[in-house]
Amino acid sequence: MIPLLPALALASARPAPDPRPPYWQQEVRYDIAATLDEARGTLAGRQRMHYANRSPDTLRTISFHLHLNAFRPGSRWSEADSLEGRRRFNDLRDPDFAYNRVRDVTIDGQPVRAEWPLAPDSTIVRFALPRPLAPGDSAVVAMAFEARPSTLPRRQGRRGRRFDFAHWYPKVVVYDRFGWNEQPLVPAGEFYGEFATFRVTLDVPDDQVVGATGIPVCGDPGWARANRQPGRPVELGRDRYAGRERVVRAGDGCAFADGIADPAPAAGMKRLLWYAEDVHHFGLSLNPEYRYEGGRFRDVAVHVLYLPGDSASWGGGVAVRRTEVALAWLDQLFGPFAWPQLTNVHRIEGGGTEFPMMVMDGSASQGLILHEAGHNYTMGILANNEWREGWLDEGFTSFQTAWAFEALAQEDGYPATEAAMLDLDLDGLSQPASLRSDAYRDFATYNQMVYARGELFFHQLRYVVGDEAMRRILRTFYERWKLKHVDEAAFRAVAEEVSGRDLSTLFGQFLHSTDLYDYALGRVERRARPGGGWRTRVEVRRKAPGRIPVEVAVVGEADTAVARAEGLADREWVELDTRSRPVRVLLDPRVRTHDWNMLDNERRWAFSPLDLLVQRVPRRHYLDTFVSQPRARDRLTVGWAPVAWYNDAG
Ligand SMILES: [Zn+2]
Incomplete structure (x- = not known):
């Protein structure tokens, strides 16, 4: 027996085995070439996606988000709106509604047919793979696409020559340990994407000013012309990816090596090449009227694009500074930003939406910028599935x-x-x-x-x-x-x-759960200690299912002691020492346990003559209109209802 003991002790000291299988994620590279047609409100072109299966499973299908198809009549989004009394996209007619269309889809060069697993909703399209994709194997999915935002904005939109593009390219659905996450776009939840490398070639009218995820590695995004800081030249940050973007320059033009774009843009159009690594969405915003201001936090470039009327609310460095404040806060809270830049644009819609390296904001308030820039950490870099665990996204x-x-x-x-x-x-x-x-x-x-x-x-x-x-x-x-x-x-x-x-x-x-929390003071005993000072024993009673550590404070005549009860047991004793004579005991003095009933959280020893006049339990009196009944956890609420009564029974 005895020789076995050291081995047993070692075994029990080991942490519990991790029940989770090793982590993996798929490897994705997009090449996208698209042209903006302002008159039609569309961004159309081709996409070639390289997809490597890093999962332990053999894949037989592959699916894509076509999430712009949510913002049109008949979608699940529109049906959810109708059910809950919101009128938005069900009312839109051509050319106002959004869409995302794909055609000429091939996988490894073989034409494939689209399946619509959520029909009539078309926010998810699925294709059978011509051959099963074994672990470690890869495939190339190529297609033509056309994307149009809706004129009624919701996290995307278009208005005249302004375009806020989200969900615009066919975006591969995440395959994780739960399988394919074929999630329709509905009002609740926004994002879950595969980390990917993007090489995006955009042909847009010459005068457009463009903000996007990634770095504009070639071509003019229009920032220098729009720059409102004469003393501060625009920083494009073109060296940040150190040649990994593989741009070939020839004369005035440039192209991605082995790319898919046409040789040159049409007359009146300029060509922009954008490159990004390790992002799971590619946001894009265009407006020829954008004003530009730049900034920097450590090695992260800040680009702000705002409207002509914003010079007081966004301009003069206001939005730049607030974006830098957000980046500084997040840097000390989590760690260094994972990407080279953050672009903050004034979008068409109010509120805000986050994209990797980009936030589209309806205002330049510090709270909104902190929230949306924060999502670059808690959504962008720490990439949760917002449909499955939205608290890890919005709550965080x-x-x-x-x-x-x-x-x-x-x-x-x-x-x-x-x-x-x-x-x-x-x-x-x-x-x-x-x-x-x-x-x-x-x-x-x-x-x-x-x-x-x-x-x-x-x-x-x-x-x-x-x-x-x-x-x-x-x-x-x-x-x-x-x-x-x-x-x-x-x-x-x-x-x-x-x-x-x-x-x-x-x-x-x-x-x-939504369990309630309620702790109460039980018995309380105080006694003078032989060597001086006082010891107070406090019984903490748990009266509701919720369990959380609860602070206990003993207030003495000249000092206060605070201790914590674990809050697990129905009854738990806590001992606190004070130098002076205790006069009062409080449970949860900072109101941190979500305790719903605080009428039983206090005990006093001190006698006050006022106690004879004032009722011990505080009360709030209100006029009871039968419409609302105020509640309070720290006092009784007493409703007074005036009643007039008569009868005509004779
Ligand atoms: Zn949010």
């Missing part, structure tokens, strides 16, 4: 934005976010933050849960592990998972490893 982004405001502007958004969520919880309207986007009751609930409840989850994690560990979690997660597909399991593994804590309860309850 909302959290880092809230933390930025707290750190940079001393504005704490937590109390309002938490209180609003508690109202939804108590009304029974909440759903777990972890649902698939299509499982939510409606779009409004999806937004509340994925943004606000998702944000709260990260706040709760920060509260549980502390600021210092939270920062290490974010930096470790980024270092380990940048430019990869991430999910809850990946994040949780890092969070547990870095914090050294079992976080299964927090993840399980705050992400996957």
Whole structure:
């Protein structure tokens, strides 16, 4: 027996085996050549995609997103709108609706026929592979395409000579350990893409000013002519990819080596070559009226394109500085930006949408820029599946934005976010933050849960592990998972490893349930210690299913002690020492446990003559109109309803 013991001890000291199979992601290269036809509102051309199967599976089909087909009548998006009373794309007629069409599709040179697995929705197209694609094997998919944004903007759009292009090229669907993610584009959720290299040749009218994902490695994007900073020459950053883009220059023109573009652009058009690596979407915005300003954070170039009327709100360095502030915040929070530039454009629609290396914003507010630039980290670089785990996308982004405001502007958004969520919880309207986007009751609930409840989850994690560990979690997660597909399991593994804590309860309850939290003070005992000072024993009672560490504060006449109860057991004792005589005990003094009932969180020893006059439990009186009934977790609410009564029974 005895000789076995050291071996047993060693075995039990090993971490639990990782149940996840080794990580892999597919290898994708796009060559795209497209021409903008402003009169028709289209971007049309050819695409050749090289696809290497790095999965352990043999593939028999391949699928593409044609997501512009969401913004037209009859799509699943339009049907979701109609069901929830929104009128948008179902009302659009030609030429106002968006579309994305493909034709002449070949795989390894063989013509293939399109299948529409979600018909009549056409946001996903599938092709049978002419031969199975074994692990390690690769295929070339070539096709002609035509893309038209809608005149009613939604994350894309066109207006006159302005174009905001998203989802414009046939984008290969992600194949991951769940298989092909053939996700239709619906209002809830935006992105999940394969990391890829892009070589994009664009022919556009000579006077267009263009912002896009990647680097303009050849041709004039129009920034120098649009530049509003006379003392600051435009930095194109052409050397950033060190020749990997393989551009061949000849005379005035240039082309990608082994590319697919026609020899030269048509008269009146200019040719732009864009190159990007390790991105899973290619955003593109054009407007001949764009003004340009440039900036820089460390080695990341900042390009801002704004409208003629924006000189006060965007110009004069305002938007550039705010984009730099966002990059600086994100750099210290996660780590160095993974790409060479970030372009911030004033888009047609309000609000904002993120793309790798690019944000399209409806305003230049610091909050919006922090949010959308933040998505370049939590969506772009840490690439989640937003349809499967939107909280890891919008919740994560909302959290880092809230933390930025707290750190940079001393504005704490937590109390309002938490209180609003508690109202939804108590009304029974909440759903777990972890649902698939299509499982939510409606779009409004999806937004509340994925943004606000998702944000709260990260706040709760920060509260549980502390600021210092939270920062290490974010930096470790980024270092380990940048430019990869991430999910809850990946994040949780890092969070547990870095914090050294079992976080299964927090993840399980705050992400996957809507359990209520309620802690109460049980028995409280104080006694003077023989050597001086006081010891207070506090019983923490858990009265609801939610479990989270809870702070206990003992306020003495001259000092205060704070300790934490683990919050797991139904009853738990905590001991705190104070130098002075305790007068008051508080549970969760900073209101961080999402406790729904705080009437049982306080105990006082001190006697005040006022206590004889004032009722112990604070109350809020209100006029009960039967329309709304205010609630509060820290006082009783008492409704007074005036009633007039009579009868005519005689
Ligand atoms: Zn967002």
